[in-house]
Amino acid sequence: MEMINININGKVFSVDAESTILEAATANGIHIPTLCTIKGIDSRASCRICVVEVKGERVFQPACATKVRKGMEVDTDTLAIRKSRKTTLELLLSRHAVDCHHCLRIGNSRCDDLDPAFCEMCFFCECVKDGCCELQALAREYKVDVLPYPHENIDQKVDKSTGSIIRNSNKCVKCRRCVDVCNDIQTVHNLSIINRGSNTKIVPEMDKNMKDSPCVQCGRCVDVCPTGALFVEEHTDEVLFYTHNYGIETAALVSSNTLKKLAELFRMETPVMEAELVVAGLRKIGVDYVYTDEVVNQLSAKDGEKALLKALETEKETVIITDSYAAEKFVKQNFAKLAPKLVTYDSPQRIFSKYMKQNFAGDQNHNTSDFRLIAVTEGGENAADAYENKSVDFVIPARELYSIFIRTGVNPKKRQPLKPDSIVVSPKELPATVFFAPVEWSMEKDIKQTEFVLSGNRIKAAIATNLGQVGVLLEEVQNGNSPYRVIRINA
Ligand code: SF4
Ligand code: SF4
Ligand code: FES
Structure with a gap:
């Protein structure tokens, strides 16, 4: 790898000659805010949040799409840059349904109040991404405490046609992440960008709803969307209803793919949240039986092995x-x-469903034959499978579980870890x-x-x-x- 020297904020750094300014700065611990870019896909520099000053250039340059040059002098955080980023955010927010920041909308509070600890006490924010939205975090970072431009284009119909992956265009910031992932990585070519200026829209093929489009419901666009424009349908009310209902038992499967995100959302110092803490949190909100996924993963693998042997x-x-x-x-x-x-x-989620339906309802140890199954897992395809095939009753991603814990005042970090229930299988x-x-x-x-x-x-x-x-x-x-x-x- 060829290395060259560049100057960032008055200090000389040796950086990869092939890197962008953003990559070079990040590699040296210098923060440049971003919105449209994601690691792994070439940036289209559509949001202009990452702009920096490059000596000799007349206009600010997008750090995510500008390659470094030998001897380049870059400033990443001048007053002019901060002003430019703030104006960009104000314009983006003028075309964004601001369902969070209720405290701002009623005009009696300042952005300082939007410390995450404050948000945890507030019940008024309506957006599913509240507390884990990249746009909200940027608004906080750049102290956008009033919205100076009139709101436009925030009356579009929310597309709930699939019942699992929801598209709310009123919150879309046109960053194109979803388009790039759907086209370049998943090669489904369902999403595209149409129109120009303030009428720009991200749409499924032929501007159809998601259900009638070629979408295969992989959910990867949801994973990369920085705002609440794409999300997995929420089930908080139903989950809390059933967990509080003594006539119906509930069982949850905690997938290990949620533990990293939960640690991030709860601002833990460990890279993943201990599964036993999630078990303790779920029991506290009233889930009767909580399982982790080691055994169902093995049973799913075994099912794959049997199916493969037969096919061979x-x-x-x-x-x-x-x-x-x-x-x-x-x-x-x-x-x-x-x-x-x-x-x-059978996927682990389907294995869990079958196991519970075969072993739970008729078992004398359980008080009821009526029960609800909850899968705590990432991945829109699991939610789609639950909706279409009723493999489980509810799929709750880490983000929604976090919000359930916050709303019920349960902090899993502060609970005594609890062992999960056991799924008993023959050693064979x-x-x-x-x-x-x-x-x-x-x-x-x-x-x-x-x-x-x-x-x-x-x-x-x-x-x-x-x-x-x-x-x-x-x-x-x-x-x-x-x-x-x-x-x-x-x-
Ligand atoms: S769910 Fe998958 S296929 Fe459907 S639009 Fe999103 S990325 Fe494309
Ligand atoms: S739907 Fe989300 S990911 Fe797609 S362009 Fe809009 S904000 Fe970006
Ligand atoms: S992050 Fe660079 S232009 Fe959007």
């Missing part, structure tokens, strides 16, 4: 296997000829091959290749960690030149 007996070509709701939809939509060959097995069921272990979604183009042994046979395989990778692997299968015996696909 008859399928002479590449076996395509998945437990992903969205990946299955993607194959049906884009590779119709391969769809009949697709082998599916476990363990399963690591090939079916949970995988994290990634923005990578490189596909993970692997080899594993199943029933004495060594198998050459690939694991796709996003839908773009799925597309590449299935093209090869379709063209008859796949080098793999097995492909596991994820969305």
Whole structure:
């Protein structure tokens, strides 16, 4: 890697010659605020929040899209820059339904009050992202305590057509993150940007609602949206109703994929929240049985293993296997000829649902045959699966669980850790091959290749960690030149 010297805020740093100003500053501990850019995708510099002064340039430059040059002199935090960022934020907020900052809207408070600790006591903010919204955090950082411009374009209909992934265009800041993820990473090409100026809109294909569009409900656009414009439908009221209802029992599955986000939201110093603290918090709000996901992950892997062994007996070509709701939809939509060959097995959420339905309702130890299942998990596809296939009654992402805890005054950080309930299975069921272990979604183009042994046979395989990778692997299968015996696909 070639290194060059540049000057940032009066100090010389040696930086990667290929980096942007943003990357160079971040690598050296200098904060530059951003909104539209996300790591892993080339920035389109659409928000102008990250502007900096570069000596010799007439206008401010976007740090996320400007490459460093030898000897470059950059200022990241002058008064003029702060003023420019603040004006940009005020303009963005003029086209944003400000359902948070209730204390600002009634005009009797200042942005200082929007310390997270203050927000935790306030029940008036209506936005699902309140407390974890990047726009709100920037408004706080730049002290946007009045909204000087008239509000425009905040009366668009909220798209709730899928019942799980909700699109509220009134909160969209047109950062394009969702468009880039849907097009460049997931290759679904559902979202695009239309019109210009203040009429600019992000829309699903042909401006349809999400349900009628080619959306496969992977939920990745939700994961990258910085505001409350895209989110997973909330179930706080129902969850609290059932947890407080003595005639109905509730059981929750806590997925380990939520623990990092919970630690972040509760501003913990550890990288993840201990699962036992989440168990304690859920019990406190009235959930009767709380499970963690180690055993259901293993049971799901075992189900995958059995399905694969069966498929290998008859399928002479590449076996395509998945437990992903969205990946299955993607194959049906884009590779119709391969769809009949697709082998599916139960995801951890579905395994949990089956286990509870078989072992819970008829069990004498339980007071009732009526129960509700809650999955605490990230991933819009789990919410879509719950809505479409009723695998569980409610899917609660970490963000919503945080808000439930805040609203009920339960702070899991301050509770005594509690052991989760046990899912009892025969030792014969476990363990399963690591090939079916949970995988994290990634923005990578490189596909993970692997080899594993199943029933004495060594198998050459690939694991796709996003839908773009799925597309590449299935093209090869379709063209008859796949080098793999097995492909596991994820969305
Ligand atoms: S859920 Fe997935 S497919 Fe649907 S719009 Fe978002 S990124 Fe695209
Ligand atoms: S919906 Fe969210 S991610 Fe997409 S452009 Fe709007 S604010 Fe950005
Ligand atoms: S973060 Fe650089 S222009 Fe948006």
